[in-house]
Each structure stands twice: as structure tokens, then as C-alpha cells.
Amino acid sequence: MKLTTKGRYAVMAMADLASNINSGPISLREISLRQNISVAYLEQIFIKLKKRKLVKSSRGATGGYLLEKPASEIRISNIIFAVDEEVKMLNCKKNSKKGCNNKTTKCITHNLWDELDQHIHQFFEKVKLQDLVKKELN
Amino acid sequence: MKLTTKGRYAVMAMADLASNINSGPISLREISLRQNISVAYLEQIFIKLKKRKLVKSSRGATGGYLLEKPASEIRISNIIFAVDEEVKMLNCKKNSKKGCNNKTTKCITHNLWDELDQHIHQFFEKVKLQDLVKKELN
DNA sequence: CTAATTCCTATTAAAATAGTCGGATTTAAA
């Protein structure tokens, strides 16, 4: 589970969509203005969200994006995964020369990072997009 | 809570110390060989560990490092904090211009990242250095 | 047509991380 501002932007943008569900397709320009993220950067993010079937698009003037499923069926983990691809950055598999190569002896911390990764994953698994939008209303 | 390989190295090195508790001061050279981390890099890490009173050093030939407290009293969170200083990288405070400035409206994801941060912190708070060393014996 | 949009790829800029280097100081032991 990789956590960067790109992931945060993606969640913000998705929450923005979820908050404006009745307005027809939302253009990236609108999201850009509301969330203060450049359109070009949002484009990159939305291509990935679309690939993972979290949003659908309509092109041309008055085009934009809509949630592909109800906000209650989209988990935060789905969003993070969509834009940050890589599943694990915390453990040792990344640099196979150094540290833990998983062959002879696992490095001492191997299990620890694995467990943390699961921990984080479960956290994002529990929270749905709908929950964020509700919270915002408080 | 910031998570980098430097933090992982620090945990590995501390676990190494804890595993060799009866051998007198352990030199960075030994740790370097066992854990495959350069001595120069270990130096940087140990200066910080020392500052936070997690290890004590003796200088000169035959010098090296020892745990300052029993492994059962050192939490993983202590180690991560010692080397990675910064408390939060996940939330929005980092870049104050963009995203959440916490004044007008909190950005939608603000609470989410805060909660995650606590979540991770609690995880590392629970695990003690001693636990790692025990696990290694399996 | 035109303007606004998604779509696509490549490139650049900025920041963070990882790691090195050179030397000063300390100390046990030959």
C-alpha cells in the first residue's frame, strides 16, 4: 500500500464527485477549482480511476465524469489502489539485493512490515466513499 | 508517522543489538556485515538513536553500541520516531498553500489521514523490540 | 464552426531519500 498525495488527491476528487451527484457529468475543471488541483494532473488521475471502473466519462463539451457505482459501494482502498498501483513499498521486496531477499533468512523486520501493510489495508477497506461525504456535512 | 527504509534499517539494527545482548558493545561494522547496510549509513542512524537514548556508545577500539534499555521496554514507534523525526507526512499540513489549509473548510480527506496516522502509530506502539527478537527464533 | 471537454504521451521540475566522503577524536592493546 503506497500512500502519496496522488492518492489523497484521488480521494478528494472522488469525494467531490460524490458530493455533486445530481449535477450531471462533472468536468475536471470544476474539480480543479474546488479542490485546487491542476486539470492536467487530475487527468492523469482520472485515467487510472476509469481503468479501474470507479468512474465513467463522457467526452466533448459539457462532458465530464460520474461515479460508476454508488458511493456506498466504493471503498477508499479501491481508490488508493487505482492510482498508486504498487501494493507494497513498506517491506523488503523492493530492493532485492540489499536487505531481505527472502531466500536464506528473512530479514528480522519482514513480518512486521507485512503486518503493518495488512493493517493499513484493512483500515482503508472499512471506509467507504459515502462515509467521507457524510462526514463533510458536519 | 513517516515510513522509509531508514526506519526499517533502524529497526533491523536495533533488533541486531537485541539479539547479541551478551557480547559487549557491538560495532557498526558487525551490524553492517550481518544486516548488509553500509557503516557510514549506520553511523547516521545511530547518532539519532543515541540522541533519543535508545542506545549508548563506547568509543575507541573495541567500542560499539549497546541498548540503553531492555528490549522489552523499547517500542518500535520509539525507533521510527528517532530516525524519521517528522511526525506526519500523510495529511495535508505539509503543503499549506494547496489542498487543506485548515482555515476555511478542512479538505474532505483531512480526518481520514489523521485517523490513519493514529492507526499506524498505535500499531507500532504495541510492538516492542523484544517481540521481534522472539519472532526471529521461530 | 467553435469552444470545451476527455484522452494520450512525453518531458521536466522539484523534493525526498539514500548513501558517500574526509577527517577528527577516542581508546584498547601491541
Place this chain on the structure above:
DNA sequence: TTTAAATCCGACTATTTTAATAGGAATTAG
């Protein structure tokens, strides 16, 4: 008293990752 091995210290460099921009092509409502 010399030597070798160690900690200590600060600056520097290299690498990688992340963030963001640039320049267009394709699509479509009005």
C-alpha cells in the same frame, strides 16, 4: 608510544520518486 579500530561529525552527492507541465489529438454540444 604507536597503531588500529572504533565513534563522532558535517558536508556533499547521487539516485529515485513524486508532482506537475506541455502539446497536442479526438470528441461532441450548441
